[in-house]
Amino acid sequence: NAGVTQTPKFRILKIGQSMTLQCTQDMNHNYMYWYRQDPGMGLKLIYYSVGAGITDKGEVPNGYNVSRSTTEDFPLRLELAAPSQTSVYFCASSYRVTPNTEAFFGQGTRLTVV
């Protein structure tokens, strides 16, 4: 069982370039999330989705876009990369959002914008 899979693992972008971070899960989870983690800091929620076709903003959505066309996939799009978006990005999923349900995380995408 693969769980949550993120690609690529590493990427270097130039300022102004765009890219899509891919995330897929094979656990049939309805809920998916994108977090970013800056060096020495905790994780901050960028966007989340409660099911196919439904997305909403988290704490730090500026500069990002998401889509959820299928239950399995939740890609994160950076349109105009900026140095402030240098970070490690984690995708996560959960079956429900009740307080009694754990989330499962991918291994992360390390992005550097130069």
Place this chain on the structure above:
Amino acid sequence: DAKTTQPTSMDCAEGRAANLPCNHSTISGNEYVYWYRQIHSQGPQYIIHGLKNNETNEMASLIITEDRKSSTLILPHATLRDTAVYYCIVRGSGGSNYKLTFGKGTLLTVNP
């Protein structure tokens, strides 16, 4: 969501029990306490969670005080591979329960 307070870092000898404290004095009655860990920038890994009663699984034990204002994660026999940042999180209810709010956590270093 209730905020949590954890020590910045702790050390533990290999083979000994690691006891990681967490204060969550503003926790409300229907909020769960979760623990995750993150090993060297890998994705966070779920460890355990609980509401009122003490919990135990194959990884750890969670002891929650009777007033629920604090908790302790116990790794009974720490190994070098348990060196990681451990996050104590209070899981919100209602409109915010989709979110896990990660602080800076406790860096646990297990020494040989």
